[in-house]
Amino acid sequence: MAESTRRSRAQRVPRRPRLENLGQLRSYSIQSLFGTANYSFELDPKEPTLLTGVNGTGKSTILRSIDAVSTGNWSLLLEIPFSSLKLGFESGREISIARGKETIRIGFTGEETWNLDYSADIDREWEHLREIERDMLLHEQLMSERDRRDAIERVMAQRAHLDHIQSLRARMHHGRISGPDWAAHLPEIFPVLFITDQRLIIDSPRRSDRERTADKVSTRTAADEASRHIAREISIAKANYANRSQALDRDFPQRVIKAIAHPPRVSDEQLRGRLDALTHQREALEFVGLVPTEPATEFEGLDLAPTNVRSVINIYTDDTKRKLEVLEPLRLKLQLFSDFLNQHYGQKRITIDPEYGFTVSVSSQKTSTLPPSKLSSGEQQIMVLAHQILFRAKPGTLVLIDEPELSLHVLWQASFVEDLAQMGKVNSLSFLLATHSPTLIGGREDLKRSLDVINGA
Numbered sequence: 374m375a376e377s378t379r380r381s382r383a384q385r386v387p388r389r390p391r392l393e394n395l396g397q398l399r400s401y402s403i404q405s406l407f408g409t410a411n412y413s414f415e416l417d418p419k420e421p422t423l424l425t426g427v428n429g430t431g432k433s434t435i436l437r438s439i440d441a442v443s444t445g446n447w448s449l450l451l452e453i454p455f456s457s458l459k460l461g462f463e464s465g466r467e468i469s470i471a472r473g474k475e476t477i478r479i480g481f482t483g484e485e486t487w488n489l490d491y492s493a494d495i496d497r498e499w500e501h502l503r504e505i506e507r508d509m510l511l512h513e514q515l516m517s518e519r520d521r522r523d524a525i526e527r528v529m530a531q532r533a534h535l536d537h538i539q540s541l542r543a544r545m546h547h548g549r550i551s552g553p554d555w556a557a558h559l560p561e562i563f564p565v566l567f568i569t570d571q572r573l574i575i576d577s578p579r580r581s582d583r584e585r586t587a588d589k590v591s592t593r594t595a596a597d598e599a600s601r602h603i604a605r606e607i608s609i610a611k612a613n614y615a616n617r618s619q620a621l622d623r624d625f626p627q628r629v630i631k632a633i634a635h636p637p638r639v640s641d642e643q644l645r646g647r648l649d650a651l652t653h654q655r656e657a658l659e660f661v662g663l664v665p666t667e668p669a670t671e672f673e674g675l676d677l678a679p680t681n682v683r684s685v686i687n688i689y690t691d692d693t694k695r696k697l698e699v700l701e702p703l704r705l706k707l708q709l710f711s712d713f714l715n716q717h718y719g720q721k722r723i724t725i726d727p728e729y730g731f732t733v734s735v736s737s738q739k740t741s742t743l744p745p746s747k748l749s750s751g752e753q754q755i756m757v758l759a760h761q762i763l764f765r766a767k768p769g770t771l772v773l774i775d776e777p778e779l780s781l782h783v784l785w786q787a788s789f790v791e792d793l794a795q796m797g798k799v800n801s802l803s804f805l806l807a808t809h810s811p812t813l814i815g816g817r818e819d820l821k822r823s824l825d826v827i828n829g830a
Contacts, residue, residue, distance in 0.1 A: 392555055392562045396463030397803045398771050403438065405456035406431050414822040418463070421793050421804035423814055426824030432807035436567060436773040439805070442468060443565035443771075445556055447477060447489060462563070484555045564770040570779060572757050573750070596745035596753045599760035603707070603730030606764060610663060610703045611727070617699050621692045632684040639687050641677035647690040654697050661707040661725040663700045706763045709796055713759050717785055718752060751780040759796065768800040778810035786813040790820070 402413035410431060416422045424432050434453055441449040442460060450470070458470040466482035477489040555562075575593045658664045677683055707725050714723045721743070726732045733743040745756065758777065766772055778786050790813065793804055808814065814821055 392558050393464065394561075394769055395466055395563050396769075398439070398460055398563075398805075399463050400459075400461035401435065401439070402459045403431075403435065403455050403457070405454075406434065407454055410824075412824055416803070416805060417820055418803075419794075420817075420820055421790050421797075421806055422822060423790070423817065423820045424805060424807045424822050424824065425809070425814070428809075430824040432824060433570070433775050436775055436805065436807055439771070440565050440567040440773060442470070443559055443563045445559050450477070468563075479556065481555050485553060487553050487556060564767055565773060566761060566766045566770050567773045568758065568761050568775065568777075570775040572761075573753055594746040594753070595757045595760075596748060599757060599764075600730035600745050602760070602764060603710075603725075604728060605730075606703060607663065607707075607725075607727045607730070610700050614663075614696060614699045618696050621695060625688070625692065629685055629688055632688050633681050636680045636684050637687045639683060641683060644677050644683060644686050644690065647694075648686075651690060651693050651697070654694075654701075657708070658697060658700055658704050661704055661711070662727045663704055663707070664697075705799060709799065710759050710763050713792060713796065714756060717755055721748070721752070749780075751782060751785070754780045755785060762793070762796050762802065763799060766800055766802055768802075770800065770802050772797070772802050772804050774804065774806045776808060777806055778808055778813050783812045786810050787815055789813050790815065790817060 397418060398416055399418065400413070400415050402411075404411050406412065412431065412435070414422075414424075424435065426432050438450065438453055438455075438458060439460070441447070441453075442458075456472055458472075460468045462468075467480075468482075469480040471478040471480075475490060479487040479489060481487075573595050575595055575598055655664060659666045675682070675686075677686060711723045711725055711731070720736050722734050722736065724732050724734065731745075733745060733748065735741070735743055745753065748756065758774070762772060777789060781789070793806075796802075797804060806813075
């Protein structure tokens with residue numbers, strides 16, 4: 374009975390409504406960055422925003438601060454010297470962060486402010502506590518019982534406080550700190566993908582920090598990892614396609630019989646148009662290796678005028694469309710990926726391969742392929758960027774790119790902003806770039822946000 378009552382009460386507790394996506398980041402401001410610099414700028418709502426400035430002005434730090442807020446990495450945010458930070462979003466809501474000596478005050482429009490306590494001088498406090506303990510041992514015999522008991526209680530209380538702060542910092546560092554619901558949902562409502570300037574090498578995830586000595590670290594190239602990841606995406610998409618096909622094929626005869634009994638209102642011209650569209654769609658999927666190359670089903674000489682024939686073909690076209698649409702989102706990404714790289718690679722060619730993700734062939738070598746990690750640094754850079762943007766960023770993500778011009782030929786830099794905008798359309802992405810390259814900026818002063826100019830504002 375008691376258990377039933379508890380369940381009944383639990384059912385009556387209203388659930389908190391799911392937080393809505395904040396939309397694009399529209400404004401950013403930070404005060405006293407490095408103790409002196411104040412920056413404030415708007416992000417372009419339609420095209421990549423280009424953050425510029427001489428070395429040391431804080432371009433990369435600004436990107437890191439945005440990523441830290443999105444991921445709730447408050448420990449990383451503590452490593453950045455600033456007094457206040459504010460992010461404004463398309464939805465009209467704001468995230469504001471004010472930093473004190475021992476507290477971070479985190480505000481979110483419409484939600485309760487969160488005060489996150491920490492100790493800015495924890496190491497100094499621990500040393501001070503140890504000095505007190507040493508002093509107690511030296512003078513313990515000279516103290517009264519009451520004074521000794523009071524001193525021990527104070528020391529134990531301070532030790533408990535510092536243990537708490539140290540535990541808090543550890544949980545902050547590993548992202549395990551509890552907080553309000555909205556803070557826990559930040560990665561969902563404000564998704565960010567941070568592509569750093571060290572993007573070509575991936576540390577082995579199998580080793581702990583203790584094992585990562587200079588002679589033991591195992592690394593993987595991001596280019597090779599991109600090919601493996603695309604192969605996995607193709608495998609998953611094909612499995613989903615097979616499941617959809619089996620589900621539709623299972624009751625195909627029953628649906629045909631029902632359609633013959635109740636013929637659809639569709640003309641033979643409409644059906645031929647659908648068949649032609651399916652043929653083109655299948656050819657596009659064959660081109661990127663998502664479906665095997667097969668002889669096309671021949672409908673050219675088929676008389677579609679009889680009602681029973683139209684009933685069967687109508688079911689066939691509907692089913693085929695539903696099967697192929699499972700593969701269509703991945704097909705579009707694969708097409709953009711290969712077209713983008715082939716446009717830039719010149720003497721090399723990318724071909725999508727279901728087993729390897731993609732292969733790289735060299736025009737002067739007809740039979741052999743090149744491992745992605747053996748491409749030039751610049752070729753790997755644009756491959757990794759394209760892979761991250763097309764396959765790693767979920768819809769609505771803000772993509773942060775630190776120094777996108779690294780190792781890129783000036784001709785590639787000249788078209789980079791346009792290339793980003795084109796690839797970003799697939800998942801409605803927005804971009805903030807930290808760059809030194811005048812070629813990449815290419816006269817787009819409307820997209821440029823200079824920290825040299827804003828400094829001290």
